[in-house]
Amino acid sequence: MTPDHVILAGQFGSPYSLKMRAVLRYRRIPFRWVLRDSKWDTIPDVPVRIIPVIVLPEGADDAARVMVDSSPQIMRLEDVYKGRSIVPPEPAVAFIDALIEDFADEWLTKPMYHYRWAYEADIDKAGKLLPLSSDLQMGAEEAARSYDFITNRQIGRRPLVGSTEANQSIIEDSYKRVLDTLSTSFDRGDFLLGDRPGRGDFGLYGQLSQLAGWDPTPMSIASERAPKVVNWVHRLDDLSWLEVPGEADATNGWSGTGDLGSVGDLLVEIGRTYAPFMVANAQALQAGSGEVVCEIDGQEYRQGAFKYQGKCLGWLREGYEALSQADRISVDGILSGTGCEQLFA
Numbered sequence: 001m002t003p004d005h006v007i008l009a010g011q012f013g014s015p016y017s018l019k020m021r022a023v024l025r026y027r028r029i030p031f032r033w034v035l036r037d038s039k040w041d042t043i044p045d046v047p048v049r050i051i052p053v054i055v056l057p058e059g060a061d062d063a064a065r066v067m068v069d070s071s072p073q074i075m076r077l078e079d080v081y082k083g084r085s086i087v088p089p090e091p092a093v094a095f096i097d098a099l100i101e102d103f104a105d106e107w108l109t110k111p112m113y114h115y116r117w118a119y120e121a122d123i124d125k126a127g128k129l130l131p132l133s134s135d136l137q138m139g140a141e142e143a144a145r146s147y148d149f150i151t152n153r154q155i156g157r158r159p160l161v162g163s164t165e166a167n168q169s170i171i172e173d174s175y176k177r178v179l180d181t182l183s184t185s186f187d188r189g190d191f192l193l194g195d196r197p198g199r200g201d202f203g204l205y206g207q208l209s210q211l212a213g214w215d216p217t218p219m220s221i222a223s224e225r226a227p228k229v230v231n232w233v234h235r236l237d238d239l240s241w242l243e244v245p246g247e248a249d250a251t252n253g254w255s256g257t258g259d260l261g262s263v264g265d266l267l268v269e270i271g272r273t274y275a276p277f278m279v280a281n282a283q284a285l286q287a288g289s290g291e292v293v294c295e296i297d298g299q300e301y302r303q304g305a306f307k308y309q310g311k312c313l314g315w316l317r318e319g320y321e322a323l324s325q326a327d328r329i330s331v332d333g334i335l336s337g338t339g340c341e342q343l344f345a
């Protein structure tokens with residue numbers, strides 16, 4: 001069957017799936033959501049079995065019609081579909097946006113995974129709910145088997161993303177600071193980089209859809225500490241209603257490079273956590289060492305080296321190198337004093 005629209009195969013408990021669903025809705029790209037691994041899932045095979053999967057319509061010009069990994073999916077959709085872009089036209093602003101997106105995808109996912117698989121109530125909810133996406137008619141015995149399978153597997157994977165007792169306060173404190181800095185941003189405006197959402201907004205939304213909207217422990221922290229963030233998450237889920245000016249419009253809705261004050265604190269958080277981690281991870285990969293050890297917030301942080309995150313930093317560095325000299329000077333000015341400089345040193 002050849003779809004004449006995009007297919008997005010994902011699940012409700014998957015931050016990256018909801019991120020991509022929000023992007024498609026906001027961009028008004030016709031798509032069909034398919035519950036991955038359910039009886040309705042007949043999408044073609046993918047080389048790496050992760051979610052979400054995007055299947056582009058026939059005629060979308062090459063072999064890579066079936067894709068995983070949300071950031072490349074976003075950029076592919078930008079190529080194929082015009083209008084309501086989520087990439088700011090000014091290269092320096094677009095660069096900062098891409099950095100925020102990567103922070104959300106590669107760092108904020110640590111609190112997301114950690115809270116879900118470290119706390120009793122969260123484990124229990126996830127163990128009961130996640131398996132039902134594949135089969136609502138699942139019987140009690142199979143549900144119990146699936147509960148054991150998924151909770152054991154996911155808890156066993158905690159160290160892979162750094163969710164250990166030793167790292168616990170680093171990860172949890174970072175989540176709380178993200179809630180605080182976003183609350184302050186929403187005192188001033190609706191989105192991070194102007195009057196319209198960018199890649200960074202959607203990256204944050206993906207992880208926060210779970211943290212602030214699904215998993216009991218981080219959800220209660222969010223409603224206590226950051227009600228504006230909870231409301232923002234509800235908004236981001238479907239922004240198809242939001243009218244935005246066209247790209248060619250001089251008042252296109254995006255902040256300029258001189259006007260990024262509202263993300264200053266977030267960049268400091270990125271420089272405090274994600275930056276030392278990503279740099280140490282790249283060094284560990286290069287040295288062929290299995291372990292990342294770095295200092296975050298004056299404490300030692302350890303986890304296994306992660307190949308995909310090495311690639312992510314490589315892409316960011318390529319983006320940095322590709323900036324014109326004038327744009328690089330603007331980016332350097334924005335990042336100066338945030339701790340993010342070390343990513344491109």
Ligand SMILES: N[C@@H](CCC(=O)N[C@@H](CS)C(=O)NCC(=O)O)C(=O)O
Pocket residue numbers: 013014015016017049050051052068069070071105
């Ligand atoms: N970098 C990917 C990450 C996607 C990902 O890690 N998906 C997870 C679930 S949210 C997954 O499918 N894991 C496979 C598994 O748990 O077996 C993206 O940006 O979409």
